[in-house]
Amino acid sequence: MSRPLSGAQTLLQGLGATLLDKLAAFGRGFLLMLSLVVAMPAAVLRVDLLFKQVYVTGVLSLPIILTAGLFVGMVLSLQGYNILVDFNAEEAVGSMTALSLLRELGPVVGALLFAGRAGSAMTAEIGLMRSTEQISALEMMAIDPIKFVYAPRFLAAIITLPLLIIMFNALGVFGGYLVSVSWLGVDAGAFWSQMTSQVDWNEDVVNGMIKSVVFAVLVAIIALFQGVNAIPTSEGVSSATTRTVVHSSLGILGFDFILTSIMFN
Amino acid sequence: MKKQTKIEIWVGLFVLMSLMALASIAFQVSNFSEWKERPTYRVSALFDNIGGLKVRAPLKLSGVVIGRVTGIEIDPVSFKARVNMAIDQSFNQLPVDSSLSILTSGLLGDQYVGLEPGGDEEVLKPGDEIEMTQSAIVLEDLIGQFLVKLSDSE
Known part of the structure; x- marks a missing residue:
């Protein structure tokens, strides 16, 4: 078209281009996930890479x-105690702490920290591997970077995040015990017995673990995707790292709401 | 020490720690230890009103948990609430004329089914229906009765 575009037209075009870009990115992310799932057996076989x-x-x-x-x-437990003590129900502080940790805070806070600690490192590492053409070098040697580089990281994240969150929960309950029983003087027997009567294995513990697996897949796929698609410059890698943390944090919170509304209704 | 060996030791430690955390959550925090399948037998009972009784609520004999509520439904003939319960097989000597009542643990606690043993020689068998039941005390009804009595006496 020789005629110059009007302002409204360029605006419309910009909107369409952005949307198509985003959709294409989603598609590439999904394809990356599919290829990672296909490459899972290879990741399991290379135990040394996985362990690393x-x-x-x-x-x-x-x-x-x-x-x-x-x-x-x-x-x-400190906050819970301060509220519950008004109702003479401070024994419930144990079950309150355990339930909020197992259902929500453990998976969500654990995954947010994991995105900041491990997800960003994953993006930066892969982005730099690309900018220093290490990935191209692997391809030159006919080594599939998906099997050799990406899949072990993906599988490792899916293994480690649920385990980290289990430890987070156990230590959180222990912290609650320290504050409420050792410091504030809640009866230890009531603390534990209320907890065991309120916390259900299937309802609370297993659902929390399902959440943590979903978050692990989410963080890993976002981190790898941003690393693979990072512009191979120092600026590009740094902005890709930022995007990893931002996108996975938002994704974690959004998925948490969806999963909670499915699980605890 | 070789680097790979060091990594493997750390990973082993990591997995061991998380298994310990899982075990502590399973046995200390949640009711996982109750989940080992123990043989039970099922009985049911009709209640006029179950109040806030929920599935998986405990069935207690003298305060000791001997079973759980497995299902709550409406009996299509009498329009009463049918409560199905599973009782631990080790308590199979309960008299057939035992009675059930829906009680509340504490002022704000959850509701549970309390079993009061009768005096019959015959014992409850799987599939039996317990005849004598007492409904949950609904606080609103109680207050209503109290108000009626109050206005009567004036």
């Missing part, structure tokens, strides 16, 4: 997850 990634994503995330879990549990 479990170490990097899991073991190195332990300090932040454990510290956060302890403090979240402590603060929850």
